[in-house]
Amino acid sequence: xVTKNESPTLTEDVASGVVEAKVHIHARTIVAIAxxxxxxxxxxxxxxxxxxxxxxxxxxxxxxxxxxxFGAIITILTLATIxxxxxxxxxxxxxxxxxxxxxxxxxxxxxxxxxxxxxxxLAGFTLGGMAFACQALCYAIPSEVLxxxxxxxxxxxxxxxxxxxxxxxxxxxxxxxxxxxxxxxNYWYICFALYVLGFVGVFFGYNPPPRELEVTLSTSxxxxxxxxxxxxxxxxxxxxxxIGLQWSRNPYPWNNGHVLGPFITGICLLIVFGIxxxxxxxxxxxxxxxxxxxxxxxxxxxxxxEGVAFFTVNNFFVFxxxxxxxxxxxxxxxxxxxxxxxxIVTAFLTGAYIxxxxxxxxxxxxxxxxxxxxxIVMVFYRENLPAANAYGYAIIYGSGLxxxxxxxxxxxxxxxxxxxxSLSSGLPTAAxxxxxxxxxxxxxxxxxxxxxxxxxxxxAEAVLPLGFxxxxxPALIGALASQNPAAVAAVPGSTPxxxxxxxxxxxxxxxxxxxxxxxAAACFGGFAVLLSCLVKNSKGGFTEHIxxxxxxxxxxxxxxxxx
Numbered sequence: 288x289v290t291k292n293e294s295p296t297l298t299e300d301v302a303s304g305v306v307e308a309k310v311h312i313h314a315r316t317i318v319a320i321a322x323x324x325x326x327x328x329x330x331x332x333x334x335x336x337x338x339x340x341x342x343x344x345x346x347x348x349x350x351x352x353x354x355x356x357f358g359a360i361i362t363i364l365t366l367a368t369i370x371x372x373x374x375x376x377x378x379x380x381x382x383x384x385x386x387x388x389x390x391x392x393x394x395x396x397x398x399x400x401x402x403x404x405x406x407x408x409l410a411g412f413t414l415g416g417m418a419f420a421c422q423a424l425c426y427a428i429p430s431e432v433l434x435x436x437x438x439x440x441x442x443x444x445x446x447x448x449x450x451x452x453x454x455x456x457x458x459x460x461x462x463x464x465x466x467x468x469x470x471x472x473n474y475w476y477i478c479f480a481l482y483v484l485g486f487v488g489v490f491f492g493y494n495p496p497p498r499e500l501e502v503t504l505s506t507s508x509x510x511x512x513x514x515x516x517x518x519x520x521x522x523x524x525x526x527x528x529x530i531g532l533q534w535s536r537n538p539y540p541w542n543n544g545h546v547l548g549p550f551i552t553g554i555c556l557l558i559v560f561g562i563x564x565x566x567x568x569x570x571x572x573x574x575x576x577x578x579x580x581x582x583x584x585x586x587x588x589x590x591x592x593e594g595v596a597f598f599t600v601n602n603f604f605v606f607x608x609x610x611x612x613x614x615x616x617x618x619x620x621x622x623x624x625x626x627x628x629x630x631i632v633t634a635f636l637t638g639a640y641i642x643x644x645x646x647x648x649x650x651x652x653x654x655x656x657x658x659x660x661x662x663i664v665m666v667f668y669r670e671n672l673p674a675a676n677a678y679g680y681a682i683i684y685g686s687g688l689x690x691x692x693x694x695x696x697x698x699x700x701x702x703x704x705x706x707x708x709s710l711s712s713g714l715p716t717a718a719x720x721x722x723x724x725x726x727x728x729x730x731x732x733x734x735x736x737x738x739x740x741x742x743x744x745x746x747a748e749a750v751l752p753l754g755f756x757x758x759x760x761p762a763l764i765g766a767l768a769s770q771n772p773a774a775v776a777a778v779p780g781s782t783p784x785x786x787x788x789x790x791x792x793x794x795x796x797x798x799x800x801x802x803x804x805x806x807a808a809a810c811f812g813g814f815a816v817l818l819s820c821l822v823k824n825s826k827g828g829f830t831e832h833i834x835x836x837x838x839x840x841x842x843x844x845x846x847x848x849x850x
Contacts, residue, residue, distance in 0.1 A: 312433065312434070313837070315492070315494070315837050316432050316433070316836070316837040318488070318492035318493075319428065319432055319489075319492050319493040319495075319837045320428070320429045320432065320433075320441070320444055321488065321492070322485060322488025322489045322492045322493055323385075323424075323425050323428050323429060323445070323448075323485075323488075323489070323493070324444055324445065324447075324448035325448070325481060325484045325485040325488055326385065326388075326389065326421070326425055326481075326482070326485035326489070327425050327445050327448040327449045327452065328448045328449065328451055328452035328455075328481060329392060329418075329452065329478055329481035329482050329484075329485055330392075330418065330419060330422060330425070330449070330452065331449045331450075331452030331453045331456065332452040332453075332455065332456040332477070332478050332481065333361065333392070333396065333415060333418070333478050334358065334361060334453075334456075335452070335453055335456030335457055335460060336456055336460055336471075336474050336475065336478065337357040337358040337360075337361055337412065338357075338358050338601065338602075339456070339457060339460035339461065339464065339620065340460050340463065340464065340471045340474060341354040341355065341357050341358065342354050343463075343464055343467070343471050344357065344408065344471050345357075345405065347468075347469055347471070348402065348403075348404055348405045348408055349404070349405065350405035352538070353405055353409070355533065356409060356412075356533070357408075357409075357412050359529065359533045359724075360409065360412045360413055360416050361412065361415070361416045361419060362529060362720050362723060362724050363416070363525070363526050363529050363530070364413070364416030364417055364419060364420070365416065365419040365420075365422060365716075365717070365720045366522075366525040366526070366529065366717055366720050366721060366724075367521075367522040367523075367525060367526050368417065368419070368420035368522070369419070369420060369422055369423050369713050369716055369717045369720075370423075370518070370521060370572045370710070370713050370714070370717055371513075371514075371518040371522065371572070372384050372388075372420040372421060372423070372424070372713075373423045373424065373427075373572075373709040373710050373712065373713035374513060374514060374518075374571075374572055374709070374710060375513060376424055376709050377498070377500055377706065377707075377709055377710075378500050378501065378504060378509040378512065378513070379501065379509065380495075380497065380498060380501050381424050381427070381428055381493075381495070381709075382489065382493055382494070382495070384420065384421050384424060385421045385424055385425075385489050385493075386486060386489060386490060387420075387421075388417065388418045388419070388420050388421035389418065389421075389482050389483075389485050389486035389489065390486065391414050391415065391416075391417035391418045391420075392415055392417075392418030392478070392479075392482035392485075393479055393482045393483055393486065394414050394415075395411050395412065395413070395414030395415025395416070395417065395418065396411065396415045396475045396478045396479045396482065397411075397475070397476075397479045398410060398411030398414060398415075399411035399412060399415060399475045400472045400473075400474075400475035400476050400479065401472070415478075418482065422716050423709060423710075423712040423713035423716045423717070424709060424712070425445055426442065426445055426696050426700075426712040426716060427700075427708050427709045427711075427712040427713075428493070429441035429442065429444050429445055430442065430696075430697075430700050430708060430712075430834075431705075431708050431833070431834040431835040432495070432833065432835060432836060432837045433833065434830070434831050434832065434833055435701070435828060435829055435830045435831070435832050435833070435834070436642060436645070436829040436830060436831065437642055438641070438697050438700060438701065438829070439637065439638040439639065439640070439641030439642040439693065439697055440638045440639070440642055441638075442634075442638060442692075442693045442696045442697050443634045443635050443637060443638025443639075443693050444638075445696075446630065446631075446634035446689060446692045446693050447631050447634050447635060449692075450627045450628070450630040450631040450634060450689070451627075451631060453624075453626075453627035453630075454624050454627040454628055454631070456474075457620055457621075457623055457624040457627065458620075458621065458624050459474060459477065460474055460620075461616070461617050461620035461621065461624075462617075464616070464617070464620075465616075465617055493837065494837075495835060495836070495837050496836075498835065499706075500706075512570070514568060514570075514571035514572050516563055516567065516568075516571075517560060517563055517564055517568065517571040517572045517573070518572065520556050520557070520559055520560035520563060521556075521557070521560045521572065523553075523556055524553045524554075524555075524556030524557040524559075524560055525553065525557070525721065526553070527549040527550070527552050527553030527556065528549070528550060528553030528554060528557065528724075529553075529721075529724045530549045530550075530553075531546050531547070531548070531549040531550025531551075531553060532550065532724050532725065532727065532728035533724075533727075533728075534546045534549070535550075535728050535731070535732070541732075572710065573714075574707055574710060576703070576704050576707060577703050577704075577707055577710060577711055577714070580702035580703070580823070580825075581702075581821065581823070582698045582699060582701070582702035582822055582823055582825070583699045583702045583703055583711055583714065585698075585818060585819075585821050585822055586695045586696075586698045586699040586702075586715055586822065587699065587714050587715050587718045588718070588818060589651065589655075589691070589695055589815055589818055589819055589822075590691070590692075590695045590696075590715040590716075590718050590719045590722070591718040591719065591721060591722035591725075592722060592811050592812070592814065592815040592818075593655075593658065593688075593691050593692070593695070593719060593722065593815070594718065594719035594720065594721065594722025594723040594725075594726060595722045595723070595725060595726035595729070595808075595811055596658055596662075596726070596808050596811060596812060597688070597719075597722075597723065597726075598722070598723040598724075598726040598727050598730070599662075599726055599730050599804060599805075599807075599808045600626070600661070600684055600808075602727065602730060603730065603734070603801060603804055604623060604626075604665075604680075604681075605619045605620055605622075605623050606801075607665070607668065607797070607798075607801045608622060608677055610794065610797045611668065611669065611670050611794055611797055611798045611801065612668070612670055612672070612674060612677065613670060614674055614677070618674075619677075622677040622678055622681050623681060625678055625681040625682060625685065626681040626682075626684055626685035626688070627685060628685065629681065629682045629684075629685025629686045629688075629689065630685040630686070630688040630689035630692075631689065632686075632689065633685070633686045633687075633688075633689030633690050633693075634689035634690075634692065634693050635689075636689075637650050637654075637689060637690050637693040637694055638693055641693070641694065641697055642829075645824065645826040645829040646824045646826070647694045647697050647698040647701070647822060647824060647825075648698075648819065648820070648822040648823070648824050650690045650691075650693070650694040651690070651691060651694045651695065651698070651819040651822055652816060652819045652820060653687075653690055654686075654687045654688075654689075654690030654691035654694065654819075655687065655691065655812055655815040655816045655819050656687070656816055657683055657684065657686050657687030657690070658684065658687040658688075658691065658812045658815065659809055659812030659813050659815075659816060660683055660687075661680060661683045661684040661687065661808075661812075662804075662805035662806070662808035662809040662812065663805070663809050664680055664683070665680060665801070665802075665805040666802050666805045666806060666809070668680075668798070668801075669798060670794060670798070695715060696712060696715060698822050699711050699712065699714070699715050700712060701825050701828045701829075702823075702825065705834040705835075708834060708835075729807065730804055730807075733800075733803050733804055733807055734800050734801070734803070734804055737799065737800035737803045738796060738797065738800040741796040741799055741800060742764065742767075742768065742792075742793060742796040742797075743760075743764050745792040745793070745795055745796045746760070746763065746764055746767065746789050746792045746793065746796075747760060748792070749788040749789055749791065749792035750763065750785050750788055750789050750792075753784060753785055753788060755780050755785050756779065756780050759778055759779050759780055762778045762779075763775070763778045763781065763785075763789060766778050767789055767790070767793050768793075775789075
């Protein structure tokens with residue numbers, strides 16, 4: 288910090304006639320990072336709410352079958368906007384895009400909170416989903432306003448804020464779920480308030496000097512330098528690709544036109560996008576300078592795998608605790624919240640370790656080892672295990688999450704040119720969302736196929752030897768699948784012994800279906816452990832330099848001719 292009595296160190300560039308002060312970290316920089324942190328907290332609370340509250344919201348609005356679309360809309364809009372926004376921010380500056388994103392969040396989630404029907408609610412999520420266009424900038428700014436040697440702390444601050452959003456969101460969302468009725472509306476008022484705070488904080492607290500390209504290029508030159516073809520191809524391609532995945536078995540089978548049409552079209556557009564970025568331009572969204580170092584593509588693939596793993600945990604961990612472990616809904620959600628608490632602690636420790644050691648490979652390897660350990664222990668989860676075990680499982684995964692998210696972004700950013708940090712942050716961030724969408728489709732296919740084959744067979748094997756009438760077996764299976772005790776009791780021949788045996792069979796069918804999911808997740812994690820060994824430790828990049836200081840001191844002088 289520069290005190291009142293301290294003068295900054297000056298270095299003279301005689302050729303340009305400029306003396307530039309060595310930039311120190313000022314209070315303005317800390318305020319800027321804090322403002323960005325508010326937005327990260329708001330974004331993850333929005334994601335958590337779209338999942339935790341989805342069923343209550345959709346039921347309250349009369350369309351329970353559409354609950355999955357709340358989170359899907361956020362994923363789709365994140366993928367469609369994050370890379371074009373990252374590129375545009377290099378030409379027009381970060382601040383306008385962050386403020387615009389906050390405005391969308393403010394409007395969108397107040398619409399959600401006040402919605403009276405499902406159409407209005409989905410429209411609100413569409414507007415609110417636009418708030419995620421600046422997600423990559425929330426990772427880029429804390430790194431570029433700090434010394435390069437402190438990027439570990441910069442990324443730790445973002446992940447701590449996001450973890451706090453997840454922790455608070457799950458606890459508050461769970462509490463509103465227990466309250467029932469329309470208490471879910473209060474959750475979105477909180478999200479609305481966080482986006483307001485983020486907007487105010489960035490408006491007053493983040494006022495960096497203009498970037499070089501902001502000043503040297505005219506508006507027409509900036510528009511020409513934008514990769515409009517690439518932006519269109521990747522936005523439309525990813526939207527169609529994710530819609531196809533979202534509709535797979537929800538409610539359409541894979542061979543239905545609703546799935547195959549957008550899915551195949553999306554893949555074709557993404558292939559064309561790859562060809563365009565490879566042969567059509569070298570300064571587009573996939574700027575060729577980003578790939579001179581292998582750390583960025585490796586980091587992008589690693590965080591894609593982490594996205595697949597996270598959405599497996601997000602969708603099925605609490606579900607398994609309730610179905611197999613017979614843990615209450617709120618206690619199960621609270622165990623999931625412990626995951627985010629663990630990620631907050633390890634994010635800080637990872638940032639400190641990276642700053643001290645200038646190493647990113649070792650945290651990644653250790654993080655993915657933990658990420659692989661979690662599904663392995665979940666493979667052996669069963670109903671007779673102590674309920675407290677789930678806390679330990681959550682700590683294992685959460686610890687790995689904090690390690691991976693902090694180290695991966697640092698590795699990607701340190702491998703790219705200083706003027707490409709927004710895109711080097713945007714690629715991994717987009718890859719994580721894409722991994723989540725792909726993971727959901729893979730997991731649903733594994734889970735549904737396994738459960739549909741196991742449940743009827745297990746129930747039949749459990750009740751038929753007890754004398755249950757085979758003609759009533761379909762009715763019993765349907766009643767058990769609906770998880771309606773009254774419907775089960777109404778099935779002819781449903782004695783307490785029959786119901787007990789059938790219930791145990793259902794629990795076992797669920798457990799083995801969950802096990803198939805965790806086996807697949809462990810395979811992904813094991814591959815990521817090997818892949819993370821390819822990441823290079825670029826110790827030479829951790830310097831005193833600040834790529835885009837929040838405040839730069841410059842003094843113009845006249846140079847005297849040399850004698």
